[in-house]
Amino acid sequence: MRAILYDVHGNLGALEAVLGDAERAGARSFLLGGDYGAFGPEPVACVARLRALGDAATWIRGNWERWQAGPAAAPETEVVQGAAAAVAAALGPDLVAELAALPTRVTIDGTLYCHASPPSDMEPIAREEDADADDQLLAGVTERRVVFGHTHVQFRRATTRGIELVNAGSVGLPFDGDTRAAYALVDDAGALQLRRVAYDVEATAGALDAVGAPWATTTAARLRAASFEL
Numbered sequence: 593m594r595a596i597l598y599d600v601h602g603n604l605g606a607l608e609a610v611l612g613d614a615e616r617a618g619a620r621s622f623l624l625g626g627d628y629g630a631f632g633p634e635p636v637a638c639v640a641r642l643r644a645l646g647d648a649a650t651w652i653r654g655n656w657e658r659w660q661a662g663p664a665a666a667p668e669t670e671v672v673q674g675a676a677a678a679v680a681a682a683l684g685p686d687l688v689a690e691l692a693a694l695p696t697r698v699t700i701d702g703t704l705y706c707h708a709s710p711p712s713d714m715e716p717i718a719r720e721e722d723a724d725a726d727d728q729l730l731a732g733v734t735e736r737r738v739v740f741g742h743t744h745v746q747f748r749r750a751t752t753r754g755i756e757l758v759n760a761g762s763v764g765l766p767f768d769g770d771t772r773a774a775y776a777l778v779d780d781a782g783a784l785q786l787r788r789v790a791y792d793v794e795a796t797a798g799a800l801d802a803v804g805a806p807w808a809t810t811t812a813a814r815l816r817a818a819s820f821e822l
């Protein structure tokens with residue numbers, strides 16, 4: 593059993609809840625889909641907890657591992673730039689560089705894992721079928737299943753080309769109206785299930801409020817609403 597964790601975003605309470613649920617379900621390996629630290633109150637502890645998984649974990653990077661190493665590429669908003677500066681300072685230059693060097697995609701057991709879509713850590717695969725966009729984003733893909741995250745909205749669907757598309761959702765910052773942590777499990781036969789796990793959302797949101805910076809209070813509000821739009 594493999595657990596698939598995307599978009600942890602520095603939320604240790606959510607991460608511990610998901611790892612507990614996954615280990616009780618029999619997970620022995622872990623696919624880590626990027627966006628590990630930014631926006632959360634505990635980026636260092638989250639990365640350390642994931643590193644403690646050792647050889648059981650396979651890592652790819654998200655847009656945030658790229659942005660925290662090169663914030664000039666990130667949007668010039670107060671929230672994004674504030675979060676980028678905070679997470680880079682917390683992780684330190686060596687860890688920032690190490691995470692930026694992670695691969696952007698990996699194939700395991702016939703499933704392609706990427707952050708937003710196969711060609712991009714930013715351009716998302718839509719929740720609703722869009723044949724033209726799907727064809728463009730899935731060009732050249734030979735795997736029968738593609739797993740991704742990035743939008744923090746958990747879903748699964750099939751395209752007309754017969755490739756199953758799975759958004760594992762966000763462990764630490766869901767935006768689909770459900771505040772519970774989201775992740776996925778896939779068993780050794782390839783059967784995949786989307787899961788949600790309750791945890792103390794208010795503890796994480798309160799820790800963000802205590803940081804006080806605009807990026808942190810905005811993130812706290814998004815966490816409580818389980819929505820990007822406030």
Ligand SMILES: [Mn+2]
Nearest residue numbers: 599627654742
């Ligand atoms: Mn993310």
